[in-house]
Amino acid sequence: MKYKAVIFDLDGVLCHTDHLHYRAWKQLADRLGIPFDQELNNQLRGVSRMESLDIVLRAGGVEADLPQREQWAAEKNTVYAKSLDTLTPQDLEPSVLSTLQTLRSRGLLLGVGSSSKNAPRILERLGLGDFFDTVVSGLDIRNSKPDPEVFLLAAKNLGTPPKDCLVVEDAVAGVEAAHRGGMDAAAMGDAARSGAGEYTLNEFSELLNITAA
Structure with a gap:
């Protein structure tokens, strides 16, 4: 072979957990006043959590220091991780x-x-x-x-x-x-x-x- x-x-x-990522990112983006749609979500595929957050923040023109960004990334992951409990074979x-x-x-x-x-x-x-x-x-x-x-x-x-x-x-x-x-x-x-x-x-x-x- x-x-x-x-x-x-x-x-x-x-x-496919893309819909779970979408909901978690959208929840955070909505709280930060950043428009979030499927097109923006597609840019996050295959990208790390922190890099994904940076893409979202840039899209909304939001700047933040590292501790704040880490807090937001952790917040998103908490929502996403909780949603994983719904997954089955x-x-x-x-x-x-x-x-x-x-x-x-x-x-x-x-x-x-x-x-x-x-x-x-x-x-x-x-x-x-x-x-x-x-x-x-x-x-x-x-x-x-x-x-x-x-x-x-x-x-x-x-x-x-x-x-x-x-x-x-x-x-x-x-x-x-x-x-x-x-x-x-x-x-x-x-x-x-x-x-x-x-x-x-x-x-x-x-x-x-x-x-x-």
Whole structure:
């Protein structure tokens, strides 16, 4: 096989918590008097919490020192983290579990590379807590995508050279991170519509065709 490992982004790939992020960011933005819509929310995909906050503040022309920004970021995360309690295995994207099981049966190593510090908790809620060979989250890295740190650390943990890893991403920043790390990318969602990635996935299960070669 061309690839020995597959590294997945989490939100927008394995599941969708975008609507939960949207509600949490909008609640904060409304309190700060900043207009917040889906277009602005889309700019936050694949970006760390603090960088996301900075994008929101710039959009509203709001300036604040670091302690205040950290307080606002924590406030947003409290709302978001509480909403994660609503997640169940039924929130997995269609065909995710069966596809992951087939990939594992083929001997491929599986990892998660997410900028979210909540990634381990989300995986637990989805019933995938022990499914992956490595999970690298925002708790483990200093630099968020498009920096390749999260994917390079995942590859290192898997003991697999970057060139033998395939990254599955839905954000353009995530595809760029994969490329900067020397990895191919299969694009979904926004990334696919932007023409990013070596492969385009219209359905998650199409990953089986790519990795069969």
